[in-house]
Amino acid sequence: MTDPTQVQRTVEGVWRVEAAKVTAVVARLVGDIGLAEDLAQDAFVQALEQWPRDGLPDNPGAWLTSTARRRAIDRIRRDVNLRDKLQQVGHVEEYRVADLAEADFDQAMEDINDDVLGLVFAACHPVLTAQARISLTLRMIGGLTTREIARAFLTTESTIGQRISRAKKALRADGVTIEVPSGAELAPRLASVLEVIYLIFNEGYAATSGRDWVRGDLMEEAIRLGRVLSALAPREPEVHGLVALMEIQASRTRARMAPDGAPILLLDQDRTRWDWSLIRHALTALDRATQLSGIRGPYVLQAAIAACHAGARTAEETDWARIVALYEQLRQVRPSPVIDLNLAVAMSYAAGPAPALSVVDRLVESGALADYHLLPSVRGDLLRKLGREDEAREEFRRAAAMTDNEAERDLLLRRAAEERPRRSLTN
Amino acid sequence: MRFMIIVPGGPETESGNPGTEEQYADMQTYQDEMLRAGVHVDGQGLHPTSKGALVSWENDEWVVTDGPFAESKEIIAGFSIIEVSSREEAIEWVKRWPRSAAPNPGQALELRQIYSAEDFDAMLSPELRRREEQLREAAARQAAQG
Numbered sequence: 001m002t003d004p005t006q007v008q009r010t011v012e013g014v015w016r017v018e019a020a021k022v023t024a025v026v027a028r029l030v031g032d033i034g035l036a037e038d039l040a041q042d043a044f045v046q047a048l049e050q051w052p053r054d055g056l057p058d059n060p061g062a063w064l065t066s067t068a069r070r071r072a073i074d075r076i077r078r079d080v081n082l083r084d085k086l087q088q089v090g091h092v093e094e095y096r097v098a099d100l101a102e103a104d105f106d107q108a109m110e111d112i113n114d115d116v117l118g119l120v121f122a123a124c125h126p127v128l129t130a131q132a133r134i135s136l137t138l139r140m141i142g143g144l145t146t147r148e149i150a151r152a153f154l155t156t157e158s159t160i161g162q163r164i165s166r167a168k169k170a171l172r173a174d175g176v177t178i179e180v181p182s183g184a185e186l187a188p189r190l191a192s193v194l195e196v197i198y199l200i201f202n203e204g205y206a207a208t209s210g211r212d213w214v215r216g217d218l219m220e221e222a223i224r225l226g227r228v229l230s231a232l233a234p235r236e237p238e239v240h241g242l243v244a245l246m247e248i249q250a251s252r253t254r255a256r257m258a259p260d261g262a263p264i265l266l267l268d269q270d271r272t273r274w275d276w277s278l279i280r281h282a283l284t285a286l287d288r289a290t291q292l293s294g295i296r297g298p299y300v301l302q303a304a305i306a307a308c309h310a311g312a313r314t315a316e317e318t319d320w321a322r323i324v325a326l327y328e329q330l331r332q333v334r335p336s337p338v339i340d341l342n343l344a345v346a347m348s349y350a351a352g353p354a355p356a357l358s359v360v361d362r363l364v365e366s367g368a369l370a371d372y373h374l375l376p377s378v379r380g381d382l383l384r385k386l387g388r389e390d391e392a393r394e395e396f397r398r399a400a401a402m403t404d405n406e407a408e409r410d411l412l413l414r415r416a417a418e419e420r421p422r423r424s425l426t427n
Numbered sequence: 428m429r430f431m432i433i434v435p436g437g438p439e440t441e442s443g444n445p446g447t448e449e450q451y452a453d454m455q456t457y458q459d460e461m462l463r464a465g466v467h468v469d470g471q472g473l474h475p476t477s478k479g480a481l482v483s484w485e486n487d488e489w490v491v492t493d494g495p496f497a498e499s500k501e502i503i504a505g506f507s508i509i510e511v512s513s514r515e516e517a518i519e520w521v522k523r524w525p526r527s528a529a530p531n532p533g534q535a536l537e538l539r540q541i542y543s544a545e546d547f548d549a550m551l552s553p554e555l556r557r558r559e560e561q562l563r564e565a566a567a568r569q570a571a572q573g
Binding site for chain 2: 006009010012013014016017060113217220221223224225226227228231232277281
């Protein structure tokens, strides 16, 4: 294989599979995550240089890991300060790993999952900004190149590079290690990880409304990261919940948008265009989550709500009463006016527009969603269903004026001009 | 991107032979690896052709011929579906197929890409193209500001 593009793509393909493990092995050796990432990247670059010459190794993963380890050991030998620091923290045994027999290396590789999990937690550390966490996670765990991350977030390679650089410095300054948080620390740290993954997903989800499939790949990346995490931390229900939620949302990609780019509301979508194999996957993940723990967290509840829709072959079959009950539970664990609004919409289908309007009116009074265009949009819908046409039109026009999104605005103005009630929900 | 890995069959699979314990264990480990890597979508074995049928269209009607497909040169024994970022990554996964379950000489694991949304909806309307360009320009300007 001498075609450089082909080699590069092969190395990148292998890297997607191996990056996290290679970095974790090196991090265990050198104790510093930033340095580990640098050394792992060096191995990646070395592969790009050597494989065209020497051909593909039989076991590319092992080649990358041992190359990175060798570089780590070299670095430890050359760098007095690093060696001293490692000896201080009792790491000196690790750096003699060059003397380990093949069998010991295999054993070390079997324990790698804990280290990879630790790396995930480190990449998502709260000391980092959200953007830094996202970039670092995609590179260290996802095995994406800087170029791929830059393309996905519509920015330059140098911006991403700097972001990652600063992130590594911040981790070093804060003394972050690859130890998995435990005890009281675990829940908030896990929440941080899940937030990063969901942010990546939403970046991709929003992008697909622009039909940019390059950025839409971010949804797949996020789902993959979620699945990796669920394998690393199988007893955490919220992880399975997040995976289920993302998969169900992703399952609607083909149905969410008309050919001219206009958004199609959930209840109006052609369900034959939903990805039912993805939904099946999601329901399995949700099952796992609900079997694990009695108390349902926010991701599990949101996934359960999404599953209600996914479980209805047609919009008419939707179990609205169940959705209302789930939103009630969700409000308890994650109080938010947006959730209250969604509850009102579900209530309008389960119990009629009048009780739903009371909930919405209370929200309007509270002033909580003053800048949120969906509030007047929902209110308009309810008013129309109650026959209060003039008020309804006014609300739709108000909502249209509040949104920057052209497609949304067009949709709202169209609804202002309509004569009869329309089904509504976000897509 | 989704790919299907098609597993070739032969006399052993046709006789309903479930394979050796080693093969079974190795395939379990392999599927577990794919699961852990977040790439596993589906994976199934197919019953021997004796339980299947061939359905052909002849003289304006469907003709059903029960298995086994004695004449068939290429019998499928199973398939896996994986979700990866590139063809290269897919090939990397196929190469990790357990040696104990590797195809016999003269046979091969077949890798095929599955059609997806972006393949069908390849045509951007001019409206969308314009919006997309605006979005990119705005983002590039923002990035230039650092």
